[in-house]
Amino acid sequence: MDSLTNEERDFPIAYSVLVYESPEQFEILLRAIYRPQNAYCVHVDRKTTENVFNEISCIAQCFLNVKLASKRMEVEWGKIGIVLAELSCMKDLLSFSKWKYFMNITGREFPLRTNYELVKILKIYNGSNDGESTIKRANKDRWAIGEKPPHDIHPVKGSVHVTLNRKFVENLVNNSEVLKDKG
Template sequence: MKYFVPSRIVKGVNCGRLFAGDKNEIGLARTLMKNYSVSKSPEEYIEDAKDCPSYIEKNMFIMSSLTDEELNFPLAYSILLYKDVSQFEILLRAIYRPQNFYCVHVDLKSEKNIYDAVSGIAGCFDNVIMTSERFNVSWGKYSILEPEFSCMKQLLKYKKWKYFINLTGQEYPLRTNAELVKILGAFNLANDVEGTVKR
């Protein structure tokens, strides 16, 4: 199987100047961005995901583990979302690797076209599953744990992964998969979550 490894080139913008805060370069970047939008309607995602090979290639998903270290250290993710299919797709593209496992929960309150779009995207990957149950999630309440438990239960069917990471559809990783593998590998299967129970 041929693996596609994406590379992005930003034409017309000097990234060094942009990151240095050059006002002229920032103005140029803003002008170029006016004609560029990554946001699509849920219906466009539903249509795009009908042709999975084209969808995967066009959206530049990384379909290789990239390193042996990553291949031998698969991760499991849960992603809880309510809205914004575009933001979900950007997140999934950033964290996706074929050796990892992903469980996605779309809030019961979400519109049907959002659920259908996310289901279509998930259906393009063997290692991305939708929760078997949907919950009406209220942030800060117990209901936020229900989809997490559902995902954990489903992900436990896949015995290979080493760590579980829970995200929302509104997040974006600050580390690459390779960096996460190195960091989590240093934990040697220990947990870094503090407990609040006094012993």
């Protein structure tokens, strides 16, 4: 329950955690990444059983800086539900204090770096974002959309995990063009 160092305390990180099973594994993950200055949004897949959802909800309720995503989506690998779940958490995380970076993980992962090491790395980023995409490997069949995407957007294959600065997330969530398209 301690931020451990002043450097960590002054550099909060926001986490989106996508979970669909194993509350025990989620609890172990949260124990490993938890710091009181950080913010956590936990998206529990809409397909998850009520019992598992309730267990994860109980864990989240133990902390002021851990909240369940306000919108639950059905998440399938390689489908738009993953993007929508992450966007939901991004929006929810903006209500937390001024975190510096957003990182997304799943409930089945475990960190290879300590919070202190992450802070050191993210400071070196100096506001840069970390994500990748390629048009070559894009599986356009996954995007069975009845209509053409807006703004001449072309589907690409991107990395599952990203590290984004707060300003980027704010723009992504609050962009007037995106909001206009949501109706």
